[in-house]
Amino acid sequence: MNITFWIKALKVIPRIEKEEWQKLDFISKWLVLTRSAVFVITIIPAIIVAILAYLNNKFNLLDWVMLTIGLVLAHALNNMLNDYTDYIKGVDKDNYFRAKYGPHVLEHGLMSKDEFLKYVVITGILALAVALYFIITKGIVALILVLIGSFFVLFYTYPLKYIGLGEPSVLIVWGPLMIGGGYYVVANEWNLSVILMSFVYSLGATSVLFGKHIDKYHEDKSKGIRTFPVIVGEKNARIINIIIMLLQYILVVYLVMVGFFKFTMLVTLLGLYWFFSRVLLVYLKPKPSERPENYPESAWPLWYVAFAFDHNKKFGYLFILGLFFELLYKLF
Numbered sequence: 212m213n214i215t216f217w218i219k220a221l222k223v224i225p226r227i228e229k230e231e232w233q234k235l236d237f238i239s240k241w242l243v244l245t246r247s248a249v250f251v252i253t254i255i256p257a258i259i260v261a262i263l264a265y266l267n268n269k270f271n272l273l274d275w276v277m278l279t280i281g282l283v284l285a286h287a288l289n290n291m292l293n294d295y296t297d298y299i300k301g302v303d304k305d306n307y308f309r310a311k312y313g314p315h316v317l318e319h320g321l322m323s324k325d326e327f328l329k330y331v332v333i334t335g336i337l338a339l340a341v342a343l344y345f346i347i348t349k350g351i352v353a354l355i356l357v358l359i360g361s362f363f364v365l366f367y368t369y370p371l372k373y374i375g376l377g378e379p380s381v382l383i384v385w386g387p388l389m390i391g392g393g394y395y396v397v398a399n400e401w402n403l404s405v406i407l408m409s410f411v412y413s414l415g416a417t418s419v420l421f422g423k424h425i426d427k428y429h430e431d432k433s434k435g436i437r438t439f440p441v442i443v444g445e446k447n448a449r450i451i452n453i454i455i456m457l458l459q460y461i462l463v464v465y466l467v468m469v470g471f472f473k474f475t476m477l478v479t480l481l482g483l484y485w486f487f488s489r490v491l492l493v494y495l496k497p498k499p500s501e502r503p504e505n506y507p508e509s510a511w512p513l514w515y516v517a518f519a520f521d522h523n524k525k526f527g528y529l530f531i532l533g534l535f536f537e538l539l540y541k542l543f
Contacts, residue, residue, distance in 0.1 A: 212236055212238070213236060213239055216235065217238060217239060217242060220242035220243055220248065221247050221248060221250070222248060223248050223509065224243075224246055224248050224313035224314075225313070226509065227321075229320070229321055232314070232321045240322075241330060243314055244291060244294070244314075244316045244322070244330060245287035245291055246290050246313065247287070249286075249290075249520070250283055250286060250287070251524060251527075252385070252416050252419065252520075253286045253385075253389070254279065254282075254283070255524075255528075255530075255531065256282070256385060256389040256393065256409075256412060257275070257278060257279040257282055257393065258531050259390055259412060259530065259534065260275065260278065260389075260390055260397055261275050261397070262531070262534040262535065262537075262538055263394055263398075263402075263405055263534070264394060264397045264398040265538060266534070266537060266541060267402070269397070269400060270397065270398070271397055271398070274345075274348075274397045277344055277345065278345075278393050278396055280341055281338060281341035281345070282389060282393070284338035285360060285364055288334050288335055288338055289363075289364045289367060291330065291331050291334065292364065292367075292368060293367065294316075295317065295324075295328075295331065296368040296369050297368065298317045299324075300369070302436070308426065308427035308430045308512065312510075312511075312512060312513050342357040345357065353396060356392040356395070356396070359388060360384070360388060360392075363380050363388075367380055372436065373437060373438075374437055375437050375438060375439045375441075375442045377420060377424070377438055378421055381413065381416050381420045382410070382414065383413070384413075385409075385412065385413040385416035385417070386406075386412065386414075386416075387406050387409055387410075387413075389413075390405065390409035390412065391406035391409050394406075408466060408471060411459055411462045411466070412459075412526075412527065412530060414455050414462075415456070415459055415526050415527060418452050418456050418522070418523060419519045421439070421440065421448065421451070421519065422452060422514075422515035422516035422518065422519030423513075423515075423516040423519075424439065424440045424448070425440045425445060425448050425449060425452065425498075425515045425516075426498065426512065426514050426516050428448070446497075449494045449495070452494060452519065453491060453495075456486060456490065456519070456526075460480060460482070460483060463476055463477070463480070463533075464477070472533070472537065473537050473540060475537055475540065476530075476534070476536075476537065477533070478532055478533045478536065479529040479530050479533050482522065482526045482529050485522060486522060490518045490519070493515065493518045494515065498514045498515065
C-alpha cells in the first residue's frame with residue numbers, strides 16, 4: 212500500500228519505469244492504467260448532481276455514493292478499453308501520441324494482455340454490481356440508462372471515435388446521461404431543466420476531448436482515425452473549441468436571466484479571466500514544434516488538451532461554488 216503514490220496518480224499521469232512499476236501494489240497499478248488523474252472530470256458532475264438534488268429536497272446519500280462509484284468505474288473501464296482496443300489494432304505502435312504523455316502499460320511492456328484483462332474484468336464486475344443495484348432499486352429506467360452508458364463505454368473507441376462521433380458522445384455522456392440520469396437515480400425523478408442545464412458542464416468535458424484530438428491531429432490523420440478535428444481541420448477545430456468553452460459562460464448567464472439559477476451562479480464568470488489570459492491565446496496559435504522553456508516537461512506533448520483540462524476544472528469548481536452559494540441561500 213502506497214498512499215503517497217495513490218495521491219500522485221490522482222493528481223498527474225506519472226511517468227514510470229518498469230522497475231518502479233513492478234514494486235507497485237494492485238491499486239497503484241489500477242490508478243496508473245486507468246489514467247485516474249482525469250477522474251475529476253467525472254467527479255464534478257457527481258457533485259453537481261448531489262447539490263441539485265439537495266436543493267430540490269430529493270437527496271439520497273446511499274444512491275449518490277453508489278452513483279459516484281459507478282461513474283468513476285465506468286470512466287476507468289472506458290479508459291482501459293480505449294488503450295486495449297488501440298493496442299490490439301496497432302494504433303499505439305511506433306511511439307504514437309498516447310504512449311508519449313504517460314505510461315501505456317501494454318505498449319511499454321509493463322503488463323501482459325492477460326494481466327491487463329484481469330484488471331478490466333475486475334473493474335467491469337464492480338461496475339456491473341453498481342448497475343445491478345440501480346436496476347433493482349430503480350427499475351426499468353435504470354436499466355435503460357445502464358444500457359445507454361454501456362454502449363458508449365464499449366463502442367466509444369471503435370467505431371465512434373473513428374468516425375467523428377467521439378466528441379458528440381462526450382457531450383451526451385457527461386451531460387444528459389451523467390447529470391440528467393444521475394439526478395434521476397439520486398432524486399428518483401426526472402427533471403427536464405436539469406437535463407438541459409447539464410450541457411453547461413458537458414461542453415467543458417467535450418472541450419477537453421477536443422483539445423486532446425487537436426493535439427494528436429497529425430497522428431490520427433495519418434492512421435485514418437477520423438476524429439472531429441481531423442474531419443474539420445486543425446485550425447477550424449481550434450476555433451470550434453474556443454466557441455465551445457465560451458458557450459459555457461453564455462449558457463450560465465442565460466440560465467441566470469431566465470431564473471433557473473440565482474445571480475450567485477455568476478461567480479463562474481471568474482473563469483473568463485483564465486480563459487482570455489491563457490486559454491484563448493494558446494488556441495489562437497498553432498502548437499509549438501518544441502516544448503516551450505516555461506512549460507512543464509512532464510506535461511509535454513500535451514498542449515491544447517492541458518489548457519482545456521485546466522480550464523474545465525476551474526469552470527467546474529466555480530460552477531460547484533455557485534451551486535453551493537445557492538444552497539447557502541436556501542438554508543439561511
